[in-house]
Amino acid sequence: MTQARRIPPKPPRPRPAPLASSPIITALENNVARAGGAGKPRGAALVQNFWATNGANSPLVEELPNRDERLVTFLWQDADAERVLVFVNRLTDERNLAASYARRVPGTDLWHLTYRMAADWRASYSFLPQYDVRPPWLDGDDQAEIRAALDRGLADPRNAETCRNRRGTVMSVVSLPAAPAQHQVAYRTGVVRGTVTEHSGPGERRLWVYSPPQAAAEPTPVVLVLDGEVWTSSQDLPATMDNLIADRLVRPAHLVMLDSGGTTARWGEMGGPGEIGHYLIRRLLPWARRHYPISPRRGDVVVAGLSLGGLVALRTALENSFQVGGVLSQSASLWQDDLTAALAASDIRGLRAYLEVGSQEWLLAQPNRQFAERLARAGAEVQFVEYNGGHDYACWRGGVADGLRYLLPVSRQPGTG
Incomplete structure (x- = not known):
């Protein structure tokens, strides 16, 4: 580290x-x-x-x-x-x-x-x-x-x-004309909307829970999302999820979006080997299952993050491989940690991973390429995307939709793990 x-x-x-x-x-x-x-x-x-x-x-x-x-x-x-x-x-x-x-x-x-x-x-x-x-x-x-x-x-x-x-x-x-489409990003009129509820979660951490618009016949997958204050304000992840569900591109799922606590707290938790991963899996996930109809299956648990949060999402998936079945990482800050030790200690067979990075991110592009290859060699199912852009919400807001489509496709049967 x-x-x-x-x-x-x-x-x-x-x-x-x-x-x-x-x-x-x-x-x-x-x-x-x-x-x-x-x-x-x-x-x-x-x-x-x-x-x-x-x-x-x-x-x-x-x-x-x-x-x-x-x-x-x-x-x-x-x-x-x-x-x-x-x-x-x-x-x-x-x-x-x-x-x-x-x-x-x-x-x-x-x-x-x-x-x-x-x-x-x-x-x-x-x-x-x-x-x-x-x-x-x-x-x-x-x-x-x-x-x-x-x-x-x-x-x-x-x-x-x-x-x-x-x-x-x-x-x-x-x-530019050939840039990846972002059809699910914008708020649409006429789409049935899910609900977003603000909570004080474990440890009195502020968080928001998105519930899909219609009750599912069985417990749903859950996506644990870092930097929740961004995805519920300047970026509208709930609207993206509404559109994905309406277009039948993903299974209905709950989003549990955790507030970072601000810049200083974010760096304190995500910029080092702190306990944020343990919090997500050992405290936040059980809390979410007690309060919402969320699946107990490993394959229905996804951790998502970008930049520093992308690094945390990857580390959390590696260190909790028996509880996490999917990881969505956008422009992970692998300048902090190449995750060699965490990967060596993990059994990630069956893990589904969506990693993306911008080709204009000269500090991050190569480390993310290499880590995606290492994940695949270790047994994970990996989709790696390198888009022509930078460390940029203009790109990430579309990439998160693509990642959710890969990790929560309607055609995929719920796992049993």
């Missing part, structure tokens, strides 16, 4: 982000220059026409001869800004933020930054315009302070697709 750290390591990007130039923007710049600049009537009209046409929706996406790629241009309209930082999940290098400053069409209110990306890319992003206040990332190297500032950026007013980050800030989302 490695010693717990409060802040993940922040190595620079192994390769620079794929900056590019937009032909549409380049043509505009040239035409404005030929018109005598943006201060001339013709030049000003060209810029105004751009905002009414190509710039009306952001980001601007242009096709390339290689149809597997796109040029993606982020647009910000601001005549008064001194600089504009475009914060794109895992493309922006927090140790080289200068590379993510937008360029300005001279003399105009048009700021732009273009990347060349594969057509299956998805990411959240925001803008941080700078005026007469010096931003915190220009002084010092406190990564926690820098990250807190970056997480408070402004959403794109020309993009209707959004999500919220962990702090609850609204972020814009870019989803």
Whole structure:
């Protein structure tokens, strides 16, 4: 076990982000220059026409001869800004933020930054315009302070697709045409809804229990979900579960969503070898079975988590292999612990595991790939997904639906273990 750290390591990007130039923007710049600049009537009209046409929706996406790629241009309209930082999940290098400053069409209110990306890319992003206040990332190297500032950026007013980050800030989302579908994420009218009840659970821990909309003929599976305060606020996991059940993609199940207790408590529990796994299985699971019609079978117990919670979910499944039949891990923080000892001590035959990680997560992608392979060799049934994105709720909110579909399919008969 490695010693717990409060802040993940922040190595620079192994390769620079794929900056590019937009032909549409380049043509505009040239035409404005030929018109005598943006201060001339013709030049000003060209810029105004751009905002009414190509710039009306952001980001601007242009096709390339290689149809597997796109040029993606982020647009910000601001005549008064001194600089504009475009914060794109895992493309922006927090140790080289200068590379993510937008360029300005001279003399105009048009700021732009273009990347060349594969057509299956998805990411959240925001803008941080700078005026007469010096931003915190220009002084010092406190990564926690820098990250807190970056997480408070402004959403794109020309993009209707959004999500919220962990702090609850609204972020814009870019989803290129081949990005994985997220049909079960959004709240739908007309779908029969389950109920969500807040409880004070064992040890007076706050939690929420989702009950499926219709009483099942027999006890249901249960999913023990970490970071419950996120999945019941900025992310709507109950709505996702309602949609999955309505579409007959999963068996009805209860979700027991545990509050992390805040950033400090979360790091204290999840950032080291604490007792959170024992709490989940030895206290929370029996409590849930006493209060709700939940199956006693091992195969009907799933533990789910993301980031640090993904690491905890994996460790909990390994250390409680006779009680846990499924694990859903999203971008597990395997920089903390490679779980070698826990895996060696476990008999995980029959465990079903869904692991996903973003290819833009340069710190986590390779460790998660390797661990998925090790799980499979040890006897688990593993589905490993590597999506083109980062450490990002814009991706995780769809991935959790895919993981539940794999772990709770309607065609799978309840286990007997």
